[in-house]
Amino acid sequence: MQKKEKELFKQLCSFRSDRFDKELLQHASPAVLGHLFFNRMQGAAYSVLKKNECLGAVNREFRNSLKGAYEQNVERNRSFFQCVRLLSGLLAQCGCSAAMLKGALLCRLYPEGCRTANDIDLLVHPRDVGLLGRALSEAGFRQGNIRNGAFIPAARREIIESKLTRGETVPYILEIGLPYMRFLEVDINFSLDYKNSAPDVLERMLNDTVVNEGIVTLNRSDFLIHLACHLYKEAATLPWVKMKRDMTLYKYADLYLLLDRMSDSEISEFFRCAEERGLGKICAFAILQTAELFDFKAPALLTQAKEALLEEKDFLHRVVSPGEKKTYLYRTRDITERFFLDDRVSDLQEEDGR
Structure with a gap:
């Protein structure tokens, strides 16, 4: 994309901003539209155009594509909230401590139609993974993936590899048959990073859950910390970079929604909790990248x-390869420029001395 197209893309994604440059709308190209859909920001873009009374200022195909996606998001979320209620009932009977994460709460906090979720993420202690998995299996869920609209069962190797290298299970899937949501997918997270570490931190988080918007979830600071950890796990781990799922913008948008306009006291409490849990650097990584992108x-x-990050100058630019036990650094240091790279893997170089 050209410079002005990139500026327009970022502006259309900045649903919290009061600034809007109408001159950029002349650059509403197919490339901008494609990036909005690829990054799952099409609903937010429509909302931004509507808020600024600019729907008529863009090409009809550009506008109608966003409008159709926005309306589908609204309908999809009605189905999604039914799934959240179903899973909440199952968890209440399961007997393990579990907190709903990300979309289960965020879809209600965003402006209507701006955020959807393909799955429901749960955070549990590693010792409860088996118990929760059995409860889901008894309720009709099966482990696998959806490919080309069909359920594909997971192989045993895939199930084991996911637990060892991703800190989460292969999805548990139930065919539920709701509008825009044929399948309900549940991801069980039992680590804050790819190394399955810090079970004591998970214990403290799960001992301090709250009820927000009718669901059991983490308290405000821990919810933010988990979002930052999840973003870091994907942005800084080589398999995710290879899948081109490392910098999908909607993940940064979640932090943008919650971090923007925080009070000084809320910021202090957030960093106090992050440092107490030994996660200050990871949270800094997520905050600095989000601030630049938005x-x-x-x-x-x-x-x-x-x-x-004063003593870790390369932390924002490092990627870990768990399988190779190697680390890499990005040549492109500018976060926005890196975001728009077509091939971020080729931008990596092996780090010396680690």
Whole structure:
């Protein structure tokens, strides 16, 4: 994409911003539209155009593509919320501590139609993975993946590899047959990184859950910390880079939604919790990348994030390959420029001395 197209893309994704440059709309190209859909930001883009009374200022095909996606998002979320209620009932009978993450709560916090979810993420302690898995299996869920609209059972090797290298299970899937949601997919997360580490941190998080929007989830600071950890796990792990799922913008948008306009006291509490859990650097990684991609200014937040990385200048640019036991660094240091690269794998070079 050209420079102005990139600027328009970022503007259409910045649903919290009060700034809007109408001159950029002349660059509403197919390339911009494609990036919006690829990054799951099409609903937000339609909402931004509508809020700024600019729906008539873009090409009809550009506008109608976003409108159709937005309306589908609204209908899809009605089905999704039914699934959340179903799973909440199952968890209440399961006997293990579990917190719903990400989309289960965020779809209700975003402006209507701006955020959807393909699955429901749960956070549990590693010791409860088997118990929860059995409960899901008894309710009709099976482990596997959806490919070309059909359920494909997972092989035993895939199930084991996911637990060892991703800190989460292969999805549990139930054919539920709701509008825009034929299958309900549940992901069980039992680690904050790819190494399946910090079970004591998980224990503390799960001992301090709250009820928000009618679901059991993490408290505000821990919810943010988990989002940051999940983003870091995918952005800084080589298999995700190879799948081109490392910097999908909707994951950064979740942090943008919650971090933008935080009060100084909320920022202090967030960093206190992050440091207490030994996750200050990971949270700083997520905050600094999000701030650059969405151009939001929060001096107190950014100052604390930069201080957390003073002794780790390369932390924002490092990618780990668990299988090879190697680390790599990006040649492209600018986060926005890196985001728009067609092939980020080719931008990596092996790091010396680690």
